[in-house]
Amino acid sequence: METNCNCNKGFADSYMLLKPEEAGYFDLLRVLIFRNISQRKFVESHADDDLNETLGHRWLIFISILAQKLLQLMAKPLSLFGACVELLINLIALNGGVFWLVPNFIRVGALVLPDPKSEKYLSVIGNLDVRVKLDAVAREGYKYYPALSMMASKASYENQAFLKTTVEDNWKMEFVGFYNCMNDYQGKTTTQVLIALDKHEDQDTYVVAFRGTEPFDADAWCTDLDISWYGIPGVGRIHGGFMKALGLQKSVGWTKEIGERDESVPPLAYYLIRDILRKALSENEKAKFIVTGHSLGGALSILFGTILCLHEETLLLERLEGIYTFGQPRVGDGVYAKYMKRKLKEHSVRYCRFVYCNDLVPRLPYDDQEMMFKHFGTCLFFNRRYELQVVEEEPNKNYFSPWCVIPMMLNAILELVRSFVIVYQSGPYYREGWFLFAFRTIGIIIPGLPAHES
Numbered sequence: 001m002e003t004n005c006n007c008n009k010g011f012a013d014s015y016m017l018l019k020p021e022e023a024g025y026f027d028l029l030r031v032l033i034f035r036n037i038s039q040r041k042f043v044e045s046h047a048d049d050d051l052n053e054t055l056g057h058r059w060l061i062f063i064s065i066l067a068q069k070l071l072q073l074m075a076k077p078l079s080l081f082g083a084c085v086e087l088l089i090n091l092i093a094l095n096g097g098v099f100w101l102v103p104n105f106i107r108v109g110a111l112v113l114p115d116p117k118s119e120k121y122l123s124v125i126g127n128l129d130v131r132v133k134l135d136a137v138a139r140e141g142y143k144y145y146p147a148l149s150m151m152a153s154k155a156s157y158e159n160q161a162f163l164k165t166t167v168e169d170n171w172k173m174e175f176v177g178f179y180n181c182m183n184d185y186q187g188k189t190t191t192q193v194l195i196a197l198d199k200h201e202d203q204d205t206y207v208v209a210f211r212g213t214e215p216f217d218a219d220a221w222c223t224d225l226d227i228s229w230y231g232i233p234g235v236g237r238i239h240g241g242f243m244k245a246l247g248l249q250k251s252v253g254w255t256k257e258i259g260e261r262d263e264s265v266p267p268l269a270y271y272l273i274r275d276i277l278r279k280a281l282s283e284n285e286k287a288k289f290i291v292t293g294h295s296l297g298g299a300l301s302i303l304f305g306t307i308l309c310l311h312e313e314t315l316l317l318e319r320l321e322g323i324y325t326f327g328q329p330r331v332g333d334g335v336y337a338k339y340m341k342r343k344l345k346e347h348s349v350r351y352c353r354f355v356y357c358n359d360l361v362p363r364l365p366y367d368d369q370e371m372m373f374k375h376f377g378t379c380l381f382f383n384r385r386y387e388l389q390v391v392e393e394e395p396n397k398n399y400f401s402p403w404c405v406i407p408m409m410l411n412a413i414l415e416l417v418r419s420f421v422i423v424y425q426s427g428p429y430y431r432e433g434w435f436l437f438a439f440r441t442i443g444i445i446i447p448g449l450p451a452h453e454s
Helices: 025-033 055-073 075-094 098-106 124-128 144-155 160-170 218-225 240-246 269-283 296-310 314-319 334-346 402-426 434-444 449-453
Strands: 014-018 043-046 174-183 188-198 204-210 229-232 236-239 287-294 320-326 350-356 378-382 388-391
Touching: 014 055, 025 055, 055 075, 055 218, 075 098, 075 124, 075 218, 124 434, 144 160, 144 188, 144 204, 144 287, 144 320, 144 350, 160 174, 160 188, 174 269, 188 218, 188 240, 188 269, 204 269, 204 296, 218 240, 218 296, 229 240, 236 240, 236 296, 236 334, 240 269, 240 296, 269 287, 269 296, 269 314, 287 296, 287 314, 296 314, 296 320, 296 334, 296 350, 314 320, 334 350, 402 434
Parallel strands: 204 287, 287 320, 320 350, 350 378
Antiparallel strands: 014 043, 014 229, 174 188, 188 204, 229 236, 378 388
């Protein structure tokens, strides 16, 4: 992965950029012992205040760089392992279960072999919950856009054939496209986005859904774990990894217009989506749009709204009905939070951040002094019983607090029990398969991980 930070930073008045490729393992150990972080060759810093050099912050930098180095070391084996796991799960699912594999293999032509490009082929995340039906809630009701966003966020993990079939045949919508977009810093297409059009007699709604972090994608995990930040004047400090994934240009930063670009090079997500929406909304006065995503996709969703504000895209902001995120990690600091609260209110944009129970991702990264990242806006928190609570910040905002380990493990056990009984409580549509049940057992060891995919 190319992570060289020798790039244009003129759009930022301050920054702290980590360069894992320039850090040796002994250099990392020195970070934990000595305070002079800014003098390290793998940290490029220019801040209007002293770089926070507390042990807690140095520990975050240590973990971030070490994790990125290990991930890149294991990138190919991890990807191969993931492909094998995904293939095996689909082989079992397409043949009716593990016990039918041998009988189908014996019978000539009975064994169904998975095709990764088929509409029946599901990702690992898709196999956790195979439902594709969009809940029948009233379009005029306040539940419709969250329900639509939830299904779009979930579907965005799948291949193009699956998405086209689901959008057109199950949701009865228009499939606009599924796009693989470039991360200019990594030099790879690591950002994916689904766009669909929900046509209605009163109002058309474009749905923009960013894909989240795929379990076996080392580059996506590096994006999440890159705690570099850029300080944009008047906006605040923003997570650098997320900005790069959204479409930050290495040579010129966040220019309003992208200019001419080689058509053989994959597009940058922000500029591609913005141009599609510009054209569509200018040609259709009754059209609006929503932006959604799960995990990393949620971070890209709210950041997409941020850059629209930064570029003063009035037409799009006036037509932006809402931003709905699920399991979204933290994106910016306190200054950024105040900026976005003001801008979202100014343009009457609804922002709903859904957090389920002990999900660890929305609670990361955490900094006691809030020098780095924090949440803002309304948090729609679901507890284990799916009871909705509206709060400013999710309960137990520090995932690593030792006081919460036992309650989180106890909750994981109760969720495992619920996997057996939910079908009797809520009906056959909510039946959980063996794969999801197996995934929930991980919560006993790593509390909060299964909640991220619930």
